[in-house]
Amino acid sequence: MSYAVRGLPRTAPQTGDLLIDLIIFDCDGVLVDSEVIAARVTATMLGDLGLPISPEDVLTGLVGLDADATRRRIETEHAITLPADFDDRGHVRLAAAFREELQPMAGIVALLGDLRFPYCVASNSGHQRLAQTFASAGLGPLVAGRVFSAEDVARGKPAPDLFFHAAQTMGVAPGRCLVIEDSLTGVTAARAAGMRVIGFCGGGHIRPGHASRLRALGAEAIVGDHASLAAILADLTHEPVRATG
Structure with missing residues (x-):
């Protein structure tokens, strides 16, 4: 089933709701404050x-x-x-x-645990580092079988290859993916893949002006924490999504 993104501003006039079938999370700076x-x-x-x-x-x-x-x-x-x-x-x-x-980003464990919607992770980190990351942060069970690395493709972000690969493997057209990204390279890659992007600015590495730079590259909404993201995703999936605990 496809769902319409109703809580996000439009980047261009559209004749109908754009449907989303997959949420793709970056890892570092989105799932973990690394x-x-x-x-x-x-x-x-x-x-x-x-x-x-x-x-x-x-x-x-x-x-x-x-x-x-x-x-x-x-x-x-x-x-x-x-x-x-x-x-x-x-x-x-x-x-x-x-x-x-290492700690998981505040609210992400509850968000992923409650998310009744297809999702995956696409990261420029290698598989070895990702395995270490998820083990240290206690996220392993929530992302098992859903992790894609730049090692899987010829070019990492800012090229779109990794996002194309994740979408194809998950069986979803790129235009029906919503990406959650904190980095300039990640937003650039997602937009190059024809995907919609929410900019996440809740990590300890975020500096003044970063949100504006993400918007300039094509992020159509900016959130500063996973409670705000959960509100958007709840509207997207028509189901409650927690981001606490």
């Missing part, structure tokens, strides 16, 4: 190599990129070649930090 932790780990590792990069520099320059794009940007901007084991060591250090600190 970006600040990851930025600190990355900055520390680069500092060990003699690069004076702060966590804030990582947040403003690298958030939303997949592993290959992150490595290319660092190497290009700083004229260095990262050690071959840089990513592997990063996985180990990040996993340890996640076990100690």
